Amino acid sequence: MKYLYYPGCSLEGTAIEYNRSTQALMKLFGVDLLELEGWNCCGASAAESISYLLSMVLPARNLAIAEKAVKDMDIKNEILVPCSACYLNLKKVEIKIRSQPELLKKINTVLNEEELHLHGNIKVRHLLDVIITDFGPEAILPRVKRKFKDFLIAPYYGCQCLRPYIIFDDPEAPRSMEPLIEAVGAKVFDWAMGGKCCGASLMNTKKEVGMELTTAILKQAKGADAIITVCPMCQMNLDAYQNNISKRCGENIRISVLYLPQLLGLAMGLSKKQVGLDLNLTVTQEVKAIFNHYC
Amino acid sequence: MESAIKQKPAFLPDPLAPVCKMLQACIQCGTCTASCVNSFAMDQTPRRLWRMVIMGQKDEVFRSKTFALCSSCYYCTLRCPRGLPLTEAMAALKQIAAKEKIASCKSGTLFYTSFLESVRCHGRVSEMEFMTHYFIRMKNPVAPFKYTSLGMRLLSKGKIAIPLTKKKKGPGSLKALFRKVAELEQLS
Structure with missing residues (x-):
């Protein structure tokens, strides 16, 4: 099976372990990920803060070359995106142009500069959607080589794979990761922060405010062994400032923040190196011990 | 005389007008404010900010830091009973602030x-x-x-x-x- 794949800028840099583990996990499912050739940045949260048209054109360019690519390669007209911010930016264009022909026309006027044309027949899919819908626990269970018994995991979804478009999970009380966590023998940590905001780019533009949000999430995660995420921005915000936050609130809130395909991949027999576990900024001694015991 | 008027319009286009249009159906229920994770740090609540936009209070809108504090979590957009694109309205205000080089x-x-x-x-x-x-x-x-x-x-x-x-x-x-x-x- 083949999927067209849009990694996005983070997965080439700060979230390289997300890229590595996604590719390795999909291979275990018998899937080839074909990277979209010549892809560009989706605009992140920068384009929409500066120009609406630019925030439409940057994702649209990717969709236009993706439409061509799926036709040439004769694969299904979908594009798989692991980063939630990229996913939403691309999804927005997919959905808006369906009901706004004027917008599509304007986008195409710009894309014409590169002799590209967007028709609007490609479907944007989040990695989590693909894992739970196209594979699910039934595809994971028979492939599990290590059961992480007594490993308590807090599933963290963040915002942009859930809202505003309701595609594969409840936008306020998400649960789609739970059967996956259970499939690898771990336990789901019961908390209410799964769909709350990590502060996103406020961590750069209004750091004090961003820190409040991550602090609230990390405090609530106390008692869990690890947090599992599906977004590079969430992962970075929750992972990178733990020393500061611990100092700030006078308690140790350090916790490992892993990507979903890292956990699933390890359970399905991949090595720590193959899922890039050495690249996460924080992996606590406790979690290292658990993985050393099993892997 | 007529051509002189055409050359120099009496009013510059109001930059807030397109945002105002997005918010016209706002009933001031405050669901957005209650749903906003960042409202604790805002000088104006989102509900008040929408009203200020609708009233054309440009100076007050851009004196506020509220829109710059939107982290695009889309809770307000999801819950707005009028289905208004509130996160996009926040982004539209950021765009105007960038274009107009608002100092804050x-x-x-x-x-x-x-x-x-x-x-x-x-x-x-x-x-x-x-x-x-x-x-x-x-x-x-x-x-x-x-x-x-x-x-x-x-x-x-x-x-x-x-x-x-x-x-x-x-x-x-x-x-x-x-x-x-x-x-x-x-x-x-």
Whole structure:
């Protein structure tokens, strides 16, 4: 099976372990990920803060070359995106142009500069959607080589794979990761922060405010062994400032923040190196011990 | 006489008008404010800000930091009983602030324009390059130090690269697209 794949800028840099583990996990499912050739940045949260048209054109360019690519390669007209911010930016264009022909026309006027044309027949899919819908626990269970018994995991979804478009999970009380966590023998940590905001780019533009949000999430995660995420921005915000936050609130809130395909991949027999576990900024001694015991 | 009037319109177009249109059906219920994770840090609640936009209080709107504090979590958009695109309205205000060079939004605007400059030149973003750009344009000698510790950790993991040492991957320059976008926006 083949999927067209849009990694996005983070997965080439700060979230390289997300890229590595996604590719390795999909291979275990018998899937080839074909990277979209010549892809560009989706605009992140920068384009929409500066120009609406630019925030439409940057994702649209990717969709236009993706439409061509799926036709040439004769694969299904979908594009798989692991980063939630990229996913939403691309999804927005997919959905808006369906009901706004004027917008599509304007986008195409710009894309014409590169002799590209967007028709609007490609479907944007989040990695989590693909894992739970196209594979699910039934595809994971028979492939599990290590059961992480007594490993308590807090599933963290963040915002942009859930809202505003309701595609594969409840936008306020998400649960789609739970059967996956259970499939690898771990336990789901019961908390209410799964769909709350990590502060996103406020961590750069209004750091004090961003820190409040991550602090609230990390405090609530106390008692869990690890947090599992599906977004590079969430992962970075929750992972990178733990020393500061611990100092700030006078308690140790350090916790490992892993990507979903890292956990699933390890359970399905991949090595720590193959899922890039050495690249996460924080992996606590406790979690290292658990993985050393099993892997 | 008539041609003179045409040449020099009495009123400049109101930059808030398109945002006002997005918010027209607001019933001031306050669901947005109650749903906003960042409202604790805002000087005006989102509900009040919408009212100010509708009333055309441009100076007050841009004196407020409320829209700059939106982290695009989409809770308000999801829950708005009138189905209004509230997160997009916040973004629209950020766009106007950038265009009008509103002083209180300068740092955020510089951050985003530095980011986009990297995308315009290479098609993808290179963290090191864009942050360097940002620091230079901030003209604040201590600004980089806030990022040093994280930057060093990322560098040691090979997650960010010094621009000169790494061959750029990607689609190359997107200057033609950026130019066309600017041209169309000038027309509208």
